Amino acid sequence: MVGMPWEKVDVTWGHTGKNLPWSCVSGGSQTTHAHTRAAHAAGADAVKKLQEIAAHTHGGKPEQYTVANERVSGPGGSMTLAQAAQKAIDLGGRYDGHELPDNINAFTKTSATALAGQGLMGVARDTYQHNGVTHSFVAGFAEVEVDLETGKYHIVDYLAVADVGTVIHPRALGGQVLGRSMLGISHAIGQHWVYDQRYGVPLAKRFYQNKPPTILDAPQKMAWDALNIADPETPVGARGIGEPPVAAGCCAVLNALADAVGDDIFKRAPVMVGTLLAALEAGKAVQEPLTAHI
Amino acid sequence: MAVIRDVIPVFELYQPASIDDALKLLDKHGTDALVLAGGLDSMDWLKDRLKKPKAVVDLGQIKELRGVKEVNGGLEIGAMTPLTEVVKHPVVREKFSLLMEAAELVASPQIRNQGTIGGNVSQDTRCWYYRGGWTCYRAGGNICYADTPTSVNREHAIFNADRCVAVNPSDTAPALVALDASMVIRSAKGERVVPAEQYWIGPGIDITRMNVLAPNEILTAIRIPATMAGAQFYFEKVRDRQVWDFPLVNVASAMVVSGDKIDKIRLVVNAVAATPHRLAQVETAVIGKARNEETADMAGKMAVEGAQTLRHNAYKVPLMRNLVKRAIRGLQGATTT
Numbered sequence: 144m145v146g147m148p149w150e151k152v153d154v155t156w157g158h159t160g161k162n163l164p165w166s167c168v169s170g171g172s173q174t175t176h177a178h179t180r181a182a183h184a185a186g187a188d189a190v191k192k193l194q195e196i197a198a199h200t201h202g203g204k205p206e207q208y209t210v211a212n213e214r215v216s217g218p219g220g221s222m223t224l225a226q227a228a229q230k231a232i233d234l235g236g237r238y239d240g241h242e243l244p245d246n247i248n249a250f251t252k253t254s255a256t257a258l259a260g261q262g263l264m265g266v267a268r269d270t271y272q273h274n275g276v277t278h279s280f281v282a283g284f285a286e287v288e289v290d291l292e293t294g295k296y297h298i299v300d301y302l303a304v305a306d307v308g309t310v311i312h313p314r315a316l317g318g319q320v321l322g323r324s325m326l327g328i329s330h331a332i333g334q335h336w337v338y339d340q341r342y343g344v345p346l347a348k349r350f351y352q353n354k355p356p357t358i359l360d361a362p363q364k365m366a367w368d369a370l371n372i373a374d375p376e377t378p379v380g381a382r383g384i385g386e387p388p389v390a391a392g393c394c395a396v397l398n399a400l401a402d403a404v405g406d407d408i409f410k411r412a413p414v415m416v417g418t419l420l421a422a423l424e425a426g427k428a429v430q431e432p433l434t435a436h437i
Numbered sequence: 438m439a440v441i442r443d444v445i446p447v448f449e450l451y452q453p454a455s456i457d458d459a460l461k462l463l464d465k466h467g468t469d470a471l472v473l474a475g476g477l478d479s480m481d482w483l484k485d486r487l488k489k490p491k492a493v494v495d496l497g498q499i500k501e502l503r504g505v506k507e508v509n510g511g512l513e514i515g516a517m518t519p520l521t522e523v524v525k526h527p528v529v530r531e532k533f534s535l536l537m538e539a540a541e542l543v544a545s546p547q548i549r550n551q552g553t554i555g556g557n558v559s560q561d562t563r564c565w566y567y568r569g570g571w572t573c574y575r576a577g578g579n580i581c582y583a584d585t586p587t588s589v590n591r592e593h594a595i596f597n598a599d600r601c602v603a604v605n606p607s608d609t610a611p612a613l614v615a616l617d618a619s620m621v622i623r624s625a626k627g628e629r630v631v632p633a634e635q636y637w638i639g640p641g642i643d644i645t646r647m648n649v650l651a652p653n654e655i656l657t658a659i660r661i662p663a664t665m666a667g668a669q670f671y672f673e674k675v676r677d678r679q680v681w682d683f684p685l686v687n688v689a690s691a692m693v694v695s696g697d698k699i700d701k702i703r704l705v706v707n708a709v710a711a712t713p714h715r716l717a718q719v720e721t722a723v724i725g726k727a728r729n730e731e732t733a734d735m736a737g738k739m740a741v742e743g744a745q746t747l748r749h750n751a752y753k754v755p756l757m758r759n760l761v762k763r764a765i766r767g768l769q770g771a772t773t774t
Contacts, residue, residue, distance in 0.1 A: 292759040293675045294752065333677045339566075340587040346565040349481070351682060357545075359679035415677055416685055417591055417752030424755040 144186035145193075145224070146211040162257035165250045172385035175311060176277045179379040180269045189265025192238055196230045196263070197222055224263075231263035240264035271378055279307040279382045283324060283391030285362070285399040294420030296403075298328065298396060301362035303388050305369045309380030313369075319384040320367040327392025329356040331400075333413045445483040448490050452498045456657060459494055460625045463653045466492040472655065473497070474517060474556035477548055482561075487570045502555075502657060505529065510663030513621075516555025516656045520609070521546070523554050533661055535670035535691055539612035542674045545681040555656045558610050558620075558636070559648055562603035562711065563683055564593065574600045574644050584747060591749035592685065595741075595757070596710040601640040602747060604708045605647060608674055610637065611689040611705035611713045616665050621658040622650065630660070637712035647711065665691040665703065671764040675756060684708040686756045690764040697727045704764060706740070706757055716740050716761065723765060730766055737762030 157163055167177040193215045194205035201219025208217030213224055222230075231238035240259030243252055246268045255266050282304045289296040303324045310316055333354045337347040347353035373380030393412060400414055408422040409430055421429045448471075453459040463470055471490035473479050474497075482488040496502055502517035505526045512528060520540045523529055529537050543549055543557060562568075562575070564583055572578035583590045584602045593602040610633075618633040637648050650656060669692045676682035686708050693701040702723060704716045719736050726732040737758040744754045 292763065293673075293756060295675055297679075337565075337589050339582070339589060341585065342582075344569070346569060346589055348565075348569065351563075352565055354677055354682070357678050357680045416675055416756065417750070420755050421752040424752070429751075 144183070144190055144210075147213060147224075151213075162254045164254035165248070172279065172383040172387060173277065174385070175307070175381050175383045176374075176377060177269075177383075179311065179381050180271055180377050183378050184267040184269045184271070185265040187265075188267040189263060192231065192263055192265065193224070193227050196227045196234065196238065199234070200230060228262040232260060235260070238263060240266065244268060246270070273376055275376065277374065277376060277382045279305060279384055279387045281305045281320065281324075281387040281391040283327070283388070283395030285328075285392075285395035287396060287399040287403055289400065289403045289419065291404075291423060294416040294418070294423065296400065296419070298332075298362035298399075300364045301328070301366070301392070301395065303367045303391055303395075305367065305384060305388070306372065307369055307384050307387075308372065308374035308377070308382040310369050310371045311379075311381050316369060316384055317367050320369070320388050321365050323385060323388035324365075324367075324392030325356065325361060327389035327394070328362070328396050329360070330389070331393045331396040331412045331414060332356065332360060333415050335413055444486070445480075446486055446489040449492045450495060451492060452495045454498045454500075456499055456501060456623060456655065459496060459499060459655060460623060460653070462492065462494050463655070464625050466494075468652050470494050470652065474559075475519070475552040476556075477544070477552045478556060478560040481568065485568075485570060487568075496655070508660070510666060512661045514554055514659045514661070516658055517553045518555075520549040520552050520554055520557060523609075524549065532666040533616055535615060535665075535668075535672055535689055536609065536612045536661070538670070538672040539608045539674075539687070539689060542672070542687075543608045548681070554609055554659060557607050558613065558659070559650065559656055560607060561647055563606045564601075564603035565589075567603060574640070575603060577645065586748065588747070589749060590747040591752075592683075592708070593747055593750050594710050595744040595746055595750060595753045596714055597639050597641070597712070598710070598745065599639060599641040599644070601644050601711065603640075603711055605637060605710070605712055606683040606708060607713070608684060608687055608707070611687060611707040612672060613659060613661070614705040614713045614715055615670075615689040615691040615703040616661050617691075617703060618659050618661045620656055621660060622654050623657050624651065624654045628657075633659075634713075634715055639711040665693075668693050668701075671767065673760055673763060673768075675760065686753055686760055688757075688760040688764045692728070692765075694728055697729075699723050699726055699728055699732070699765075704736075704740075704761065706761065709744075709753060709757055719761065728765060728767075733762040733764075733766035736765045 190210050193210050194208040197208040197215040197217055198205040203218045208215050214221050215227055236242045240255045243255050284302040285298055286300040287296050288299050303320050305320050338345050374382050407428050409418050410428055418430055451462050453462060469491040471479060471493050473493050473495040496517050502515045504515045504518060506513045507528055520543050523540045524537050566582040567573050567575050571582045573580060573582050581601050583593050594604050613633045620631045620633055620636045622629050631649060671690045674684045674687040676684055688706050690704045692699060702720050704720050705713050707713045719739050722739055723732050723736050740761040741754050741758045
């Protein structure tokens with residue numbers, strides 16, 4: 144929004160000693176959605192203030208000025224962002240953070256107060272509309288190969304396609320889509336907690352017992368894609384990712400298995416060697432209901 | 438009070454540089470000592486504070502326990518030789534590839550670098566009740582928690598259970614029995630050599646031990662004779678994860694074929710009983726027969742006769758039957774969907 148090349152952006156990670164404001168909570172697979180809206184609101188406030196400072200300096204109306212190429216330019220003239228920042232400090236008040244909006248979070252107010260007077264400050268609360276829910280969706284596709292003599296199977300191919308609104312960061316999104324698919328796949332293929340049913344004591348305490356997947360359990364081929372259709376309920380168009388691929392990964396593998404060996408062979412996850420082999424041997428599902436998570 | 442775990446109890450650590458010094462320490466400390474090889478088994482016990490030895494005798498400094506030597510067309514493998522070295526040894530690869538395959542399927546590359554062949558064959562069972570500190574028969578109590586109507590026992594025994602239903606988890610053990618190996622054991626009194634098949638003991642003989650090693654003894658080496666050098670080998674391990682996992686069932690066979698007839702065979706399955714389970718009757722039955730689907734089918738069926746299943750481990754019967762079948766037939770013709 145401010146037209147600053149990425150190479151010139153100084154990213155400062157969370158640091159209370161630097162009086163950085165709190166981010167929104169990272170959870171509920173809403174982080175990208177919530178955070179980009181908040182960032183958009185703060186950016187819009189910064190642009191508005193830059194336009195006002197330029198108009199104040201060079202004459203004309205704020206809306207006649209545009210922010211681009213690291214400058215604020217309009218009918219009366221042009222100034223660099225650095226010059227505008229210096230002007231913001233000179234003007235003080237709401238331009239450099241000495242006066243703050245009433246509706247911002249208390250933590251944001253504390254941070255902004257401590258940072259006031261150092262330059263032009265964009266600071267605002269996200270008041271954009273938010274109708275309905277902003278969940279993302281993922282479709283998973285899996286191909287499995289089952290060894291009918293041992294019950295062993297492996298995932299030959301896996302594809303996940305995500306509908307997450309506008310794609311903000313393709314590599315990070317891809318990591319989320321495939322990483323969380325892998326979590327779901329692990330629920331399908333073997334990761335489990337096991338408790339003794341009489342004593343209620345956990346038995347699968349070590350990794351070799353509760354069996355998180357290894358890299359060799361991952362599908363031989365994995366790919367992802369995203370629709371990149373902007374969400375109308377946010378000015379950025381982005382929704383979150385995180386949990387949605389879990390169910391896609393798990394269910395795609397279970398469905399592929401059912402397609403390979405039959406619908407009635409298993410009734411629940413995880414589907415392990417014994418599940419398939421015992422059922423194939425008996426010609427029907429022999430898995431006990433979910434009383435023991437094994 | 439909360440149970441503190443993952444902090445190992447206090448012990449005296451000894452790092453002898455010779456077998457003689459190690460044996461003197463074992464004689465001195467008796468049952469208060471724990472022998473440490475690669476540590477993959479021992480450290481779990483210590484971190485869970487389930488074993489609290491007064492002395493730990495680390496064999497890692499004893500050079501004479503490490504390395505692979507060629508002896509009379511066979512091999513002598515020092516007990517402290519890391520599994521990775523066993524896998525990489527050219528003679529193991531050339532003549533005894535059964536052991537190479539078995540050792541390479543143990544756990545993960547990191548564990549094979551640290552874990553030793555002596556430790557792999559001598560490791561304790563992985564029954565999660567026993568390893569969880571439950572006071573079962575094997576731990577000196579008077580119940581098997583893994584063998585009740587509500588027990589979770591999918592990894593447990595289908596053969597030769599005697600009060601305890603735990604299984605031997607080693608991958609190299611069945612390969613060594615198939616190769617007709619023998620185990621060199623030393624104590625301060627001298628050396629004894631035990632055929633691999635007699636190294637492991639079931640709960641009927643001693644329910645608290647997995648092998649014949651007495652507290653004052655050390656497994657120093659494993660000898661593999663030339664008998665099965667260059668035979669036709671088959672090893673397969675079925676596990677839940679494709680790396681870093683114990684076998685649900687594994688099978689090892691060494692076979693000599695003349696023409697199309699099986700001339701000689703040693704066939705062993707593990708993780709189905711407290712000891713590697715040699716299938717002597719199946720061996721006798723297939724000798725003189727053609728190595729084909731029919732013989733394989735017969736062998737598989739015969740192998741599982743007498744299996745007794747628990748609540749969750751019935752699948753081990755078809756799994757073992759099919760693995761034995763493959764060991765005779767080979768992997769070709771496997772049915773997949």
